[in-house]
Amino acid sequence: MNTRWKFGILIVIVVGTLGWLAAGGVDEAKAYYKTIPEVQAMGSEAMTKRLRVAGDVAPGSIQRVGKDVHFTIQQEDLKLNVIYSGSDPLPDTFRDGAQALADGRMQSDGNFHASRIQAKCASKYEAKPGGRPAADPVYGAKPKSVS
Amino acid sequence: MENLGALALILAFCFAVYSLAGSVFGAWKNKPFLIESARRSVYVVWGLVTLASGLLVYALITSDFRYAYVAAHSNRDMSVNYKFTSWWGGQEGSLLFWTFILSTYAAVVVWTDRGKLRKMFPYVIAVLASTQIFFLIFNAFVASPFQMLAVGKGITAVPDGQGLNPLLQNWAMQIHPPMLYLGYVGFTVPFAFALGSLIARQPGDTWIHTTRRWTLITWMFQTCGVLLGAGWAYEVLGWGGYWGWDPVENASLLPWITATAFLHSVMMQEKKGMMKVWNIVLISCTFFLCIFGTFMTRSGIVSSVHAFAQSPIGNYFVVFLAIGIATTVYFILGRLDYLKSETQLESVVSRESAFLFNNLILLASCFAVLWGTVFPIISEAVTGEKVSVDAPFFNRVNIPIGLFLLFLTGVGPLVAWRRSSVDALRRNFIAPTIGMAVVMIAMVIGGVRHFYAIVSLGLCFFVTWTIAAEFWKGAAAIRKKDGLGFLPSFVELTHRNTRRYGGYLVHMGIVFLFIGFTGAAFNKDTIVDVSMGEKFQLGSYEMLVKEIRDGDTPDFIWQNATVGVWKGGEFLGDLKPERRLYKASRQPASQVAIRRRLNDDLYLNFSSTGEDGKRAVLQVYVFPLVSWLIIGFWVVLFGTLVCLVPSKVKLQYARTEVVGVTTSEHAPVS
Numbered sequence: 001m002n003t004r005w006k007f008g009i010l011i012v013i014v015v016g017t018l019g020w021l022a023a024g025g026v027d028e029a030k031a032y033y034k035t036i037p038e039v040q041a042m043g044s045e046a047m048t049k050r051l052r053v054a055g056d057v058a059p060g061s062i063q064r065v066g067k068d069v070h071f072t073i074q075q076e077d078l079k080l081n082v083i084y085s086g087s088d089p090l091p092d093t094f095r096d097g098a099q100a101l102a103d104g105r106m107q108s109d110g111n112f113h114a115s116r117i118q119a120k121c122a123s124k125y126e127a128k129p130g131g132r133p134a135a136d137p138v139y140g141a142k143p144k145s146v147s
Numbered sequence: 148m149e150n151l152g153a154l155a156l157i158l159a160f161c162f163a164v165y166s167l168a169g170s171v172f173g174a175w176k177n178k179p180f181l182i183e184s185a186r187r188s189v190y191v192v193w194g195l196v197t198l199a200s201g202l203l204v205y206a207l208i209t210s211d212f213r214y215a216y217v218a219a220h221s222n223r224d225m226s227v228n229y230k231f232t233s234w235w236g237g238q239e240g241s242l243l244f245w246t247f248i249l250s251t252y253a254a255v256v257v258w259t260d261r262g263k264l265r266k267m268f269p270y271v272i273a274v275l276a277s278t279q280i281f282f283l284i285f286n287a288f289v290a291s292p293f294q295m296l297a298v299g300k301g302i303t304a305v306p307d308g309q310g311l312n313p314l315l316q317n318w319a320m321q322i323h324p325p326m327l328y329l330g331y332v333g334f335t336v337p338f339a340f341a342l343g344s345l346i347a348r349q350p351g352d353t354w355i356h357t358t359r360r361w362t363l364i365t366w367m368f369q370t371c372g373v374l375l376g377a378g379w380a381y382e383v384l385g386w387g388g389y390w391g392w393d394p395v396e397n398a399s400l401l402p403w404i405t406a407t408a409f410l411h412s413v414m415m416q417e418k419k420g421m422m423k424v425w426n427i428v429l430i431s432c433t434f435f436l437c438i439f440g441t442f443m444t445r446s447g448i449v450s451s452v453h454a455f456a457q458s459p460i461g462n463y464f465v466v467f468l469a470i471g472i473a474t475t476v477y478f479i480l481g482r483l484d485y486l487k488s489e490t491q492l493e494s495v496v497s498r499e500s501a502f503l504f505n506n507l508i509l510l511a512s513c514f515a516v517l518w519g520t521v522f523p524i525i526s527e528a529v530t531g532e533k534v535s536v537d538a539p540f541f542n543r544v545n546i547p548i549g550l551f552l553l554f555l556t557g558v559g560p561l562v563a564w565r566r567s568s569v570d571a572l573r574r575n576f577i578a579p580t581i582g583m584a585v586v587m588i589a590m591v592i593g594g595v596r597h598f599y600a601i602v603s604l605g606l607c608f609f610v611t612w613t614i615a616a617e618f619w620k621g622a623a624a625i626r627k628k629d630g631l632g633f634l635p636s637f638v639e640l641t642h643r644n645t646r647r648y649g650g651y652l653v654h655m656g657i658v659f660l661f662i663g664f665t666g667a668a669f670n671k672d673t674i675v676d677v678s679m680g681e682k683f684q685l686g687s688y689e690m691l692v693k694e695i696r697d698g699d700t701p702d703f704i705w706q707n708a709t710v711g712v713w714k715g716g717e718f719l720g721d722l723k724p725e726r727r728l729y730k731a732s733r734q735p736a737s738q739v740a741i742r743r744r745l746n747d748d749l750y751l752n753f754s755s756t757g758e759d760g761k762r763a764v765l766q767v768y769v770f771p772l773v774s775w776l777i778i779g780f781w782v783v784l785f786g787t788l789v790c791l792v793p794s795k796v797k798l799q800y801a802r803t804e805v806v807g808v809t810t811s812e813h814a815p816v817s
Contacts, residue, residue, distance in 0.1 A: 006495045011507060014551075018511050022518070022544045029540035033523065033533035052535065064755065064764075067674050087672055088386045089754045089766050092314065092735045103537075 031103055036075040039106065046106040053080060053112060057119075059096040073100055086115045094119035149214065152202040153293040156243075159195035159250075160283040162188045167276035174269035174347075182269045186257050189272060192279060193254040196286075200247045203240060203292050207233050212305045215294040216240055222310040222731040224701040229316050235324045236311045238445065239292040244324075245441070246282040248332040253279065256336055256361075264354055270343035278335050281467050289460060310731030313703070319379035323372060327399055330369025331437045334402055337362040337409075338434035341427050345478050348485050358430065359413050360791070366406045367787040373399050374780045385737040385752040387672060387768045389776070392541040397520045398440030401513055405433040408509040415502050418564070420489030424479065425506070427486065431475045436513075438468055443520070494566035501559040508548055508555070515544040546599055550606060553661055556654050557610035560617055579612035600668040607658045607665075614651045614658075621648075643796045645789050652786030659779030666747070666772025674754075676764045686769040688749055689713040693721070695756065695763060703727040703736075708753050708763045712742065724753035724765070747771040 031050040039046050039053055055073030062071040069084040082102045084090070094100060094117060104114035166188045173181030203216070207230045212218040220240065221233040235241040253275040260268070286292070296305065314320075337358045344354040376399065377389035390396060409429040415421045446461030479486070492499055518525075519536050526534040561575040587605040595601055622636040631639055641648040675683045682691045690712050697706040707725035711718065722740035729736060742749040752766040 003492055003494060007492060007500070007503070010495065010504075014504070014507060015511065018515065018544060018548065021547060022515055022540070025540035025543035026522075026536055028543065029536040029538065030522075030534050031537065033535060067676065087674065087766075089737070089752050092385070092737060095735075 036073070036078045036080050039080065039112075040078065047108065050103070050105055051112075052101055052103045054099065054101045055080060057094070057096055057098050057100050062096065071100075073102065080112055081110070082112045082114050082117075084114045084117055086117070088116065090117055091119045148202055148206070149293045149295055152199045153287070153291060155195040155199040155202075156283065156287040156291070156293075159192045159199070159246075160280065160287045162192045162195065163276050163279040163283055166192065167273050167280060170269040170272040170276065174273075182272075185269065185272055185276075186261075189250075189253050189257045189275070192276075193250040196243075196247050196250045196283075199286070199293075200234070200243055203243060204231060204234055207231065210308070212308055213295050214292075215296050216292045218296060218305050218308040220308065220311055222308040224731070225311060225316075228321065229311055232315065232321050233311045235328070236315055239286075239290045239294075241324070241328075242282060242285045242290055243292050244328060245332060246279065246286050248325075248328050249275070249279055249282060249335060252333055252336050256339075260357065264344075264349065264357070267340075267343040267347035267349040267354060270346040271339045274339035274342050275335060277471075278339075281463070284463065285460060289463070307731065310702075310729060313727065313729040313732060313734050313736040314383055316729075316736075317379060317383045319375050319382060323375040323379050326368050326375055327372030330365050330367075330372045331399075331402065331440065333361070333365030333368055334406065334430075334433050334437050336365065337430050341430045342475060342478065345427060345482055345485070348482060355413060355416060355426075359410070359417075362406055362409060362413075362430070362433075363787060363790055366403070366410060367784065367791075369399070369403045369406065370783055370787070371780075373403055374776070374783075377776070378780075381773070382739065382741070383736075385739050385754075385766075387670075387750055387752070387766070387770070389773070392516075392519070392538045394520050395440075395444050397516050397541075398436075398443045401440060401517055401520075402433045402436040404509050404513040404516070405429050405436060408506045408513075409433060411502050411509075412506050415499060419499065421492075421499070423486040423488060424483065427479055429506075431472075431479075432513075435468060435472060435475075436517075438464065438471070442468070496562060496567045496572065498559065498562050498564045501555055501562055505552065505555050505559070508551055512545055512548045515548075516541065519544075549661070549664070550599065550602055553603070553606045553610060553658070556657065557606065557613045560651070561613055575613075579609045579616070582612050583609040597668045600665050603661055603665040607661050610654065610658050614655055617651060618648070641789060642792070643794060645792045645794045649786050649789030649792070652789055653783050654786075656779045656782030656784075656786055659775045659782055661779075663772055663774070663776035663779060666770060666775070669771045670768065672766065672768040674764065674766050676762060678762045683767070685749075685767045686747075687714055688769065690751075690767070692763050692765070695761075702731075703729045705738075706753075706756070707738075708765065710740070710751055710765070712749065722749070722751050724751040726753050726755075743774050745772075745774050748773050 031052045033052050033054075034042070034046075036053060036055050039051060053073065055075045058072040058074045058079065062069065064070075067085065069090060070081070071084070072079050072081050074080070082100075082104075084102070098119045101118040102112055102114040103116040103118070104112060107113050166185045169181045169185030169188065173179070173185060203214075205211075206214050206217050207221050208227060210217065210221065210223050210230070216237060216239050217233075220237040221230050225233075233240065235244040253272075256275065257272065260271075264271075340354055340358040340361065343349070344358075373396075376396065380391070381387075381389040406429075409426060412422050412429060413426055416423055416426050442461060442464035446464065492503070494500065519540050523533050523535045526532060557579065561572075563571065583605045586608045587601050590601045590604060618637060618640065621640040622633075625631055625639050626633070626636045629636075629639070641652075671686050673683075673685050677683055677692055679692055679694065682689060684690070690710050693709040693711050695706065695708050697704070699705075705725050705727045707723045710722045710724065712720060712722055719742070722742060724740040725738040727736045727738060728734070737752055737754070739753075740751045748768075748770040750768040750770060752768075753763065754766055755764045756762060
């Protein structure tokens with residue numbers, strides 16, 4: 001067999017294996033970006049897929065319940081209750097009014113069970129100088145002496 | 148002052164345009180004085196950009212809050228070094244920082260390589276100037292750092308600024324961005340050389356030495372930048388990881404991968420005259436991936452925890468990328484005859500083959516990471532649904548790739564150029580392979596069931612053995628011949644061929660990094676909600692919270708927990724994880740406490756106090772072997788520096804004829 005063929009076959013094997021791994025990896029790791037209205041329109045179908053839902057954290061909604069954190073995200077008038085039970089600490093930027101991205105699944109109790117939360121404090125970087133600073137951080141994130 | 152800064156940037160833009168026009172026109176019409184003036188205007192651009200940068204830094208340090216940028220990214224109570232850091236803490240400033248580094252590189256290039264490579268040099272300047280023009284458009288016209296806060300008709304200052312993002316107020320964040328930028332921006336230089344040589348049909352391989360050297364330097368910075376970023380994430384973000392396959396992290400990894408591939412395949416060109424098109428493509432990809440990475444970070448096209456403020460600068464990048472890629476492709480296709488390969492692959496079991504697969508697999512990794520990163524955009528375009536992939540996807544593809552690369556790292560030096568005989572293979576491989584098998588079996592007996600971890604540590608042993616054997620053999624020969632002592636023989640060996648042995652040192656560093664990565668297979672974590680004095684446990688560590696204290700500094704309010712740590716009944720000391728609330732930005736930030744040891748790190752994050760302030764909620768992690776990443780970092784850095792030291796012995800390659808051009812009007816120069 002000539003060298004060119006040998007290389008050809010080896011390359012096909014390597015690339016094929018990686019392609020196969022990648023294809024499997026996509027199925028395992030994919031999450032659908034949905035808005036809150038979209039999630040609510042999906043009905044029971046929402047429970048079958050891993051979703052990423054973005055919304056603003058409703059002021060005053062963050063509560064720590066044991067090791068879980070409960071809060072509500074909202075987009076205009078629509079609200080979604082989220083229960084976070086992941087092992088990673090919540091990001092420092094997570095607080096009232098922050099933009100949060102909850103990653104997880106809808107459960108039959110109507111709550112969204114998130115395993116990961118990302119938060120971007122949109123107001124901080126874009127606030128006009130002299131304007132009001134972003135809301136105070138919440139849920140025990142504020143050392144006692146501030147209050 | 149602010150007018151002077153803005154003016155300097157506009158002038159810098161004009162001089163960059165002159166630099167481009169002068170060098171191209173000068174080369175075209177063969178007017179040396181034009182080329183020389185274009186060359187000198189590179190210095191002028193540097194001077195002007197440095198002036199503008201100096202003015203901005205001065206404004207930051209003196210807290211001149213009339214500047215919108217200063218007001219948005221610093222405040223009075225920050226220490227001076229963080230005020231300086233604010234230079235790259237925001238969009239406008241960091242774009243200026245980009246330009247500053249680029250013009251510094253350009254000035255260094257025209258200074259160090261003056262008088263060399265005359266034929267291609269105008270084009271090198273042209274490429275550098277084009278990139279400068281692109282970034283100066285932002286600095287001077289789109290995202291000027293010298294914007295003032297206007298109220299009515301007058302310029303006015305606010306009493307205090309908003310402060311630098313507290314997450315960025317960390318030592319690693321002072322070094323990480325400059326390093327990463329030095330890497331990112333630096334890849335413009337090898338790209339300029341590669342494209343310049345292509346346009347000028349620079350014969351011979353002289354340019355490749357220059358390019359390789361510049362690539363190595365920028366690769367070193369990029370490596371530092373990426374690893375420091377990982378270190379920062381580990382220390383500051385408090386989520387207990389160092390790599391999350393976030394789009395912005397990926398963006399910094401992509402050019403690193405292609406540059407690594409280039410550093411390997413360029414050896415094929417130097418020694419065998421092969422893979423010329425491939426090398427040009429690789430270095431171009433590296434450059435465009437850098438630009439693409441900047442674009443991805445700045446435009447908000449993919450959602451990321453890092454993303455800078457969303458801004459309209461994305462379109463400019465798309466245009467620049469389109470023009471740049473089209474130009475590069477045009478020149479590559481137009482000069483394929485100049486890029487003909489001189490030799491063919493002879494055997495599957497050869498050094499060439501190892502390099503080929505190294506490149507193939509690096510590129511596959513790069514492609515997979517790129518694909519995963521832009522997956523939301525692609526899926527939205529194709530199916531209308533925005534779908535993202537996260538860590539499991541990247542790990543699933545990249546772990547096998549990483550292990551295969553590690554394997555090649557061990558194999559490469561043992562197989563000969565052209566072809567290896569079965570006998571030679573057996574002689575070289577038998578010992579390390581048996582060693583590897585012993586390590587793997589020992590791990591299985593020891594109760595380890597994690598497949599990748601077993602393979603990884605086995606391979607680490609294999610590679611360490613082969614590298615050690617290379618050093619040992621070489622040093623033994625020198626001791627015998629020159630009668631040097633034990634240690635001096637190793638130094639002498641390395642000095643004789645710094646590229647080869649420096650390269651091995653880098654490989655050794657990579658092995659250490661892999662040991663660190665492998666530790667992640669055995670991570671442990673838990674969240675505890677405990678009262679004072681209540682004991683809790685993770686792995687072999689026992690801990691209890693002794694007290695919670697709080698206090699106040701001008702910059703932030705803090706609260707920390709004193710946690711006593713025991714192991715097997717022995718007291719190891721106190722750890723003090725802390726939570727801060729920065730006053731200016733009203734943003735909380737955690738200061739984790741880490742007890743670093745070679746076998747494992749104990750990592751505590753104080754996430755909140757309980758209801759009455761008498762309980763503490765702590766995230767506790769044990770990360771085995773993670774400190775090896777730091778060792779690996781230093782070894783890689785040291786190895787790269789060794790590579791940059793000129794070899795004592797001038798290398799004679801087996802390939803003597805210098806081949807560049809095969810067409811008649813461009814006869815090879817030998």
